[in-house]
Amino acid sequence: MLIGEVARRSGVSTRMLRHYDSLGLVRPTGRTVGGYREYSADDIRRIFHVEGLRSLGLSLRQIGRALEDPAFTPSALVGDLIRRTEDRLKREQELLDRLRTIDASAPFGWEGALRVVELLHGLNSPHAARRQQAVLSPVEDVPVPAELLAKAVLTESDPNVAGALRWALARAGGDGVTSVASGVRSENADIRRRAVLAIAAMPGDEATGVLVEALRDPDRTVRGHAALAAGKRGETAAVPALVAMVVEGTNDVEAAEVLGALALDPECAERIMGALDGELAAHTEDSAVRIRLTQALAEMPLPGARDVLRQLAHDDDRAVALIASALASVLDER
Structure with missing residues (x-):
């Protein structure tokens, strides 16, 4: 089968087929009298093998090694691909979350967007002092989305940073209570505790209602924080x-x-x-x-x-x- 027919039936362009030939991935078995590439059934089968491995995210170099290595084990390759794909998806999800957070600040212009970017970088720091500094260094007249602060306060383990986040969240107003209330229903008791402490710093009937709900929490510490805050109200x-x-x-x-x-x-x-x-x-x-x-x-x-x-x-x-x-x-x- 000539290269044009192979391209039509396989969906692989003639340019890519010539590239495979130059790399030694798929070399046509024969040539016509006129010098045209002629592919056998085994050659076409190998083309589909290459395309299948490409669809899994392998580079052409990795594909060449996989097809030529007699000790190649698909299970090891697939396991490695799964891990790499999971890492990539995690990074892309983090990017998507950042973009959505920045999008929420779009009405406040680029100054607000850049402030959110700065805060995101600070909150992702492995150093507690840097995270605390990021929270306590607000830009005047540039509000920070409550969703961003709520997400951070529910995951922050350092008590000083958590205190700064609760302060900032209480000042943020807006949907602060709604943003953090989901943490009260988390299966993780530490997250529920952080959520109750954050809501305790917020005024309003909505916050009080969430605290009263938390009085039924199965965790003693969560109930205690909720009781003190609700009782003071x-x-x-x-x-x-x-x-x-x-x-x-x-x-x-x-x-x-x-x-x-x-x-x-x-x-x-x-x-x-x-x-x-x-x-x-x-x-x-x-x-x-x-x-x-x-x-x-x-x-x-x-x-x-x-x-x-x-x-x-x-x-x-x-x-x-x-x-x-x-x-x-x-x-x-x-």
């Missing part, structure tokens, strides 16, 4: 989690202070006192828990709390009795 739904923090000894002092602030509402005060009394009754043998509950009672702006402290001043646990007596005296003086 006056959300009484945080009371059970805050009382549990006192019992467990997790940020118990801060949790007691938030409970004291919530107790300024008479209806909530009754609920809090009932919960604290119930925990005292349930932990008659645990001195550490009873001490923390006693200290929490001192934060309650209620006459009833002082009455309970006076009763605890006669507790069988001497440490509890001494602390309750001292706290009751301080409250009486106030």
Whole structure:
């Protein structure tokens, strides 16, 4: 079969077929009397082998080695191609994410776009100090897309950089809460924790609603962050989690202070006192828990709390009795 017919049937151009011949990849078996290339059935089969390997991303040099090497194993080649393709796709996805982020800043002109590019480079730095500097070096009147900050805050492990990102996200406004709220539903507890801490720094009813949702989180740390933030916003739904923090000894002092602030509402005060009394009754043998509950009672702006402290001043646990007596005296003086 002559070269023109081979090109028509195979879809490989005559120019490429001549290139294959010059490289020694596919040399026609014969020549006509006039000197034209004449391909046999085996030659055409080899052309399709070459094209198949090209479609997998191999260079012509790699294809030549693969076809000539008797020890060539397709499985090793395919495995290497998979790894290289995955790396390329990852790089291209990162590029696509950067382009989309920059596109989101297009209404603010090139200055805004370049600021986003600068921030992207900074946030991708392996050095925490460089990432923090990138966040804390804003350009006046050039807003940064909340989506970019939200993505960064959900993946940042350094506490200082994370704090800077939360600050910047709270200032960014816009869809900050929406952008980071997806992290509250992540399967990764660390991501949920970062999301709750970020939302805790944002004002508004939407942020409060997400914090209340996080009170049901299965992770104790996530629940604790959500309870403290929601309680400071006056959300009484945080009371059970805050009382549990006192019992467990997790940020118990801060949790007691938030409970004291919530107790300024008479209806909530009754609920809090009932919960604290119930925990005292349930932990008659645990001195550490009873001490923390006693200290929490001192934060309650209620006459009833002082009455309970006076009763605890006669507790069988001497440490509890001494602390309750001292706290009751301080409250009486106030």
